[in-house]
Amino acid sequence: MNDAIHVDGVGFGYNETRVLDGLTLHIPGGATTAVVGANGSGKSTLLGLLAGTLFPQQGSIDAPRADGVAFAVQHSQVSDALPITVAETVMMGRWRALGLWRRPSREDRAIVDYWITELGLDDLRRRRLGTLSGGQRQRTLLAQAFAQESPVVLLDEPTVGLDADSRDRVARQIVRLAASGRTIVAATHDVGLAGRFDFCVLLGAGSVLATGSPEAIFTEPNLAAALSLG
Numbered sequence: 001m002n003d004a005i006h007v008d009g010v011g012f013g014y015n016e017t018r019v020l021d022g023l024t025l026h027i028p029g030g031a032t033t034a035v036v037g038a039n040g041s042g043k044s045t046l047l048g049l050l051a052g053t054l055f056p057q058q059g060s061i062d063a064p065r066a067d068g069v070a071f072a073v074q075h076s077q078v079s080d081a082l083p084i085t086v087a088e089t090v091m092m093g094r095w096r097a098l099g100l101w102r103r104p105s106r107e108d109r110a111i112v113d114y115w116i117t118e119l120g121l122d123d124l125r126r127r128r129l130g131t132l133s134g135g136q137r138q139r140t141l142l143a144q145a146f147a148q149e150s151p152v153v154l155l156d157e158p159t160v161g162l163d164a165d166s167r168d169r170v171a172r173q174i175v176r177l178a179a180s181g182r183t184i185v186a187a188t189h190d191v192g193l194a195g196r197f198d199f200c201v202l203l204g205a206g207s208v209l210a211t212g213s214p215e216a217i218f219t220e221p222n223l224a225a226a227l228s229l230g
């Protein structure tokens, strides 16, 4: 645990669209890092690169992936049609620990139950994903990511669709995970969330515009740039 992530001169694009260009960044281990930036600035792309689901076209990324990376994607990217329940979705977070054939142990079940309760999902355990509201589905995906107990946890817009109570709860859970040595990186427009993080990265024009504490980053001009939502 406690390993930092190094991004060194990374370039990435989709076909014609250049998204990141010469991106260099040091993400502290065992801390919370918020990636902020306008819509389309490449936040989700950066998380995919950190997760190893996308590969840099230039440069390199040194991330501690050997013990697993938990990645909660934006819930708009998850199919409604999957015929699985909330409890099954969260248990999927244990699959890496389980291997292909082993049945969930008492410990796996305890971890899943813990996160279901923490995210206020007890009454929804048997509900199918497709029948949930956006916020309920988001909390299910967060429970799945947290249940992985990975040293690196990547969260794409973790508080979108959540009410104020849930946002506050999720912020506290994230801070607690970092205190236990995990490295958390969240792409977020939620200034309330980012304000509780250790470190912020402002993305724009394919590269890093600024890094520093939330107080240093959330200046008026930076906010105007970061929050020009599409």
Ligand SMILES: Nc1ncnc2c1ncn2[C@@H]1O[C@H](COP(=O)(O)OP(=O)(O)O)[C@@H](O)[C@H]1O
Pocket: 014, 017, 019, 037, 038, 039, 040, 041, 042, 043, 044, 045, 046, 187
């Ligand atoms: N799979 C894809 N294929 C083509 N273009 C993409 C794809 N994913 C993202 N893009 C484009 O890359 C840019 C960055 O997108 P993204 O990383 O999702 O930004 P953000 O998460 O900050 O909104 C946008 O212009 C987006 O349209």
Ligand SMILES: [Mg+2]
Pocket: 043, 044, 045, 074, 156, 187
């Ligand atoms: Mg995104």
